[in-house]
Amino acid sequence: MLFKYLSAKNEDIPPGSAAIFFGFSAIFWFVVGTGLGSFNAAKLAFPDFVTGTELFAFGHMRQVHVLAVIVGWISMAFAMTMMYMTPALGNTRMWSEKLGLWTALLWNVGLSSALLSLWIGITSGREYSDFAWPFDLVILLGVIAPLCVNVIMTIAHRRTQGIYITNWFFGACTFMVGIVLLVGNSPEYFHLTGLSEAYLTWWNAHNLLGLWITPVAAAIAYYTIPKLTGNPLYSHRIGHMHFWSIVVFYSTPASHHLMSSPLPEWLKSFASVEGVLILIPAVAFVANILLTMKGKWSMFVENIEIKFSVTGVFLAIPLNMQGGFQQTRSINWFIHGTGWIVAHAHLALLGMSTFLEIAAVYFGLQQMLKRKLYSLALANFHYWFVLIGFCTYWISMTIAGLIQGAGKIYEVPYIDVVIAEHPYMIARWVGGTMVFTGNLVWLYNMWMTARVGTLVPDGRYAHELAYER
Amino acid sequence: MAFKEYRLGAAMVGGALGLSMTITIFMPSFDLRSAVSTKMALEKQLSAGFDIGFGYADPLLLGINRPITVDLETDPKTGAKLDPPVRAYVYKAGVPMPPNIRHPHDLGKGVQDLSESQGQISTVSGSNHSKGSQEGVVFTLALGEFNGEELTYIENASVTKGWTPDATLAAAGDKNTHLISKGKTEFVVQGCWWCHTLLPEQTQDWQAFGAPPYLGDFNGENPTAFGSDRKAPDILHVASRNSSREWMMMHFFNPRLVQVNSIMPRFDYLWGDKDAQGNTIDFDKWRAEYKEYSEGKRTYPPEVPDYAPDSEIRALIDWVLSLK
Numbered sequence: 001m002l003f004k005y006l007s008a009k010n011e012d013i014p015p016g017s018a019a020i021f022f023g024f025s026a027i028f029w030f031v032v033g034t035g036l037g038s039f040n041a042a043k044l045a046f047p048d049f050v051t052g053t054e055l056f057a058f059g060h061m062r063q064v065h066v067l068a069v070i071v072g073w074i075s076m077a078f079a080m081t082m083m084y085m086t087p088a089l090g091n092t093r094m095w096s097e098k099l100g101l102w103t104a105l106l107w108n109v110g111l112s113s114a115l116l117s118l119w120i121g122i123t124s125g126r127e128y129s130d131f132a133w134p135f136d137l138v139i140l141l142g143v144i145a146p147l148c149v150n151v152i153m154t155i156a157h158r159r160t161q162g163i164y165i166t167n168w169f170f171g172a173c174t175f176m177v178g179i180v181l182l183v184g185n186s187p188e189y190f191h192l193t194g195l196s197e198a199y200l201t202w203w204n205a206h207n208l209l210g211l212w213i214t215p216v217a218a219a220i221a222y223y224t225i226p227k228l229t230g231n232p233l234y235s236h237r238i239g240h241m242h243f244w245s246i247v248v249f250y251s252t253p254a255s256h257h258l259m260s261s262p263l264p265e266w267l268k269s270f271a272s273v274e275g276v277l278i279l280i281p282a283v284a285f286v287a288n289i290l291l292t293m294k295g296k297w298s299m300f301v302e303n304i305e306i307k308f309s310v311t312g313v314f315l316a317i318p319l320n321m322q323g324g325f326q327q328t329r330s331i332n333w334f335i336h337g338t339g340w341i342v343a344h345a346h347l348a349l350l351g352m353s354t355f356l357e358i359a360a361v362y363f364g365l366q367q368m369l370k371r372k373l374y375s376l377a378l379a380n381f382h383y384w385f386v387l388i389g390f391c392t393y394w395i396s397m398t399i400a401g402l403i404q405g406a407g408k409i410y411e412v413p414y415i416d417v418v419i420a421e422h423p424y425m426i427a428r429w430v431g432g433t434m435v436f437t438g439n440l441v442w443l444y445n446m447w448m449t450a451r452v453g454t455l456v457p458d459g460r461y462a463h464e465l466a467y468e469r
Numbered sequence: 470m471a472f473k474e475y476r477l478g479a480a481m482v483g484g485a486l487g488l489s490m491t492i493t494i495f496m497p498s499f500d501l502r503s504a505v506s507t508k509m510a511l512e513k514q515l516s517a518g519f520d521i522g523f524g525y526a527d528p529l530l531l532g533i534n535r536p537i538t539v540d541l542e543t544d545p546k547t548g549a550k551l552d553p554p555v556r557a558y559v560y561k562a563g564v565p566m567p568p569n570i571r572h573p574h575d576l577g578k579g580v581q582d583l584s585e586s587q588g589q590i591s592t593v594s595g596s597n598h599s600k601g602s603q604e605g606v607v608f609t610l611a612l613g614e615f616n617g618e619e620l621t622y623i624e625n626a627s628v629t630k631g632w633t634p635d636a637t638l639a640a641a642g643d644k645n646t647h648l649i650s651k652g653k654t655e656f657v658v659q660g661c662w663w664c665h666t667l668l669p670e671q672t673q674d675w676q677a678f679g680a681p682p683y684l685g686d687f688n689g690e691n692p693t694a695f696g697s698d699r700k701a702p703d704i705l706h707v708a709s710r711n712s713s714r715e716w717m718m719m720h721f722f723n724p725r726l727v728q729v730n731s732i733m734p735r736f737d738y739l740w741g742d743k744d745a746q747g748n749t750i751d752f753d754k755w756r757a758e759y760k761e762y763s764e765g766k767r768t769y770p771p772e773v774p775d776y777a778p779d780s781e782i783r784a785l786i787d788w789v790l791s792l793k
Binding site: 127183194251 | 474475478479481482485486488489490492493494496497498500501504510514519520521522523528529530568569575657658659660661662663664666668669670671672673674676677681682683684686687688689690691692693694695696697698699700701702724725728730731732733734735736737738752756
């Protein structure tokens with residue numbers, strides 16, 4: 001139904017069309033990504049589950065799960081929020097709603113074909129940049145570049161005087177992630193080899209998290225929390241400290257992912273110190289948001305978007321405490337390469353980041369559709385399934401990682417570690433399946449909102465209306 | 470648009486990101502470029518060849534247009550006996566050259582000089598990273614001395630000894646042919662590296678999984694595929710611990726045959742349709758018999774079929790057994 005606007009004149013396209021397209025695409029990819037995650041987890045718990053076929057082998061599906069979640073769910077949810085927050089904060093329209101719609105279409109087509117080719121085994125063999133380089137170029141030039149142009153031009157054509165912190169992040173991060181993808185994939189474009197290839201692989205992976213996923217997720221919270229609570233942001237200045245310390249500190253510690261490789265020692269030490277300094281933006285963000293909540297804590301119980309957002313901010317606390325210290329040499333020695341890291345990665349992507357994005361997608365879709373959420377009960381079901389499922393996953397993988405680390409240090413034969421981890425692998429599968437189930441319910445809930453949700457009168461916000469179901 | 474804070478801000482973002490990239494990319498590049506290829510790196514580079522990931526020569530990652538590693542017991546040209554056997558790396562016509570033939574600087578000081586002066590690698594005709602040489606080349610490794618230091622270097626045996634690819638393959642025979650490059654392609658495509666890392670760490674790994682790699686052990690390798698999420702033993706030196714082809718066969722066909730608690734997937738699909746004798750492999754029958762065995766109704770598990778010489782599993786086992 002949105003396809004009819006692809007060839008319409010830009011002025012004739014209703015504002016929010018691109019955000020709606022991106023929003024539903026993001027939820028769809030979230031369902032796909034978590035479904036694949038649940039399937040893969042089942043294979044780790046029960047190795048003979050679906051066996052004997054190449055396409056359904058673990059090694060063919062693991063990377064499809066990772067990239068469906070990162071490029072599909074998380075990045076498209078980011079694009080969705082940019083498509084409605086950036087113009088709202090500039091008191092204007094999107095620079096080009098039409099370009100936004102085309103970006104969403106190309107994103108879906110490009111990602112589907114990239115994931116299919118990855119699934120059948122066409123890969124670069126580089127973690128987090130597994131796509132063959134033609135698909136890397138499609139993502140860089142067909143997806144990130146138009147998104148960046150659209151966001152920055154919208155900010156440039158704003159009708160407000162200052163630039164709010166959220167837009168600082170949106171403008172800078174869409175630009176910086178383009179640079180990261182360009183430089184990070186250079187081993188594929190220019191056939192770099194050896195330790196340079198290994199290092200740039202992790203430079204790319206680190207900065208995708210550091211200059212894209214973490215800061216944009218935080219930028220979203222800077223919008224949703226003040227907007228929904230009606231409180232002004234506690235401190236714009238602390239927000240700026242967050243922004244600048246992200247750019248300076250989070251862009252440098254890439255080599256802490258390769259502490260046991262023969263990279264130069266000065267680089268590893270530098271990365272380790274910079275890695276601890278990530279606590280500065282982290283504390284600034286968490287403190288700023290939680291202080292903004294002052295006097296409105298009842299909304300943490302009553303309002304579904306605040307419930308998701310604040311949970312995401314709470315999850316940022318263990319995330320950053322782990323992230324700051326687990327990459328120092330002494331702790332990294334114990335936990336490197338274990339399930340602890342898997343737990344930490346899911347705490348970042350499925351915990352902190354996803355909870356903030358879910359809130360923004362709930363809020364944004366209601367605003368752009370001008371319809372009240374179909375069912376609060378289903379939304380609460382979604383919240384608890386994602387939260388309990390995630391916690392089950394996170395705690396079980398953390399314990400499994402500590403067992404694995406101890407096995408590594410105390411010279412336990414590897415197979416004994418595999419046996420000890422088995423119960424936690426089952427728990428991981430149960431947790432992942434709960435997240436998947438919750439997301440299916442969410443997709444249904446949002447679909448019903450678009451179809452039969454009560455219309456929000458002009459000039460009102462959806463969260464000002466009472467829930468009906 | 471009189472308000473200019475965004476201009477200053479944009480310049481500052483550019484400056485900060487530029488500084489960060491200077492420290493994290495430009496400065497380490499001097500350290501990385503000074504790495505001198507070790508013997509391990511040269512062996513890996515010559516046996517794996519050009520980038521394993523997606524490329525023009527092998528877009529679907531089927532393991533085509535890849536070098537072949539052989540152990541020679543007789544000289545392909547003169548027929549003289551070679552004792553000990555010599556390992557040679559055969560690049561047939563059109564097979565892309567290994568990366569450092571095109572960029573010899575990356576071999577590192579000494580190795581580059583010896584490979585060019587003694588090893589004659591600059592004479593590879595039509596050396597192009599994607600098209601390869603027109604007549605094909607055979608490389609070997611040789612020992613030489615540079616500034617009083619003993620170094621291993623690459624020798625272009627097609628020039629120095631007159632070995633042609635076809636004669637070299639014929640002299641070696643299928644028994645001494647190792648499809649290592651195709652095997653590494655399988656390693657990447659089948660996602661082995663999501664569980665088996667290629668990076669032993671400085672702890673008990675040293676004893677259980679062998680020496681951690683040194684600077685210079687990776688020159689010319691792409692992808693390095695270290696792996697990050699170790700759910701299984703590190704395999705950088707696996708063939709030093711276990712070089713039994715029969716064990717590998719059973720373990721790949723169904724890991725529970727040799728290790729009941731293993732969570733490794735079955736890779737029986739890599740056998741293809743036919744076994745070594747050309748008979749169709751009856752997977753359903755095998756699985757039914759294995760089920761009986763695992764339920765205690767049979768004393769012995771069914772026999773693992775011998776793989777065909779052109780099967781994917783042969784290449785994968787060849788690669789695993791090259792990881793000394």
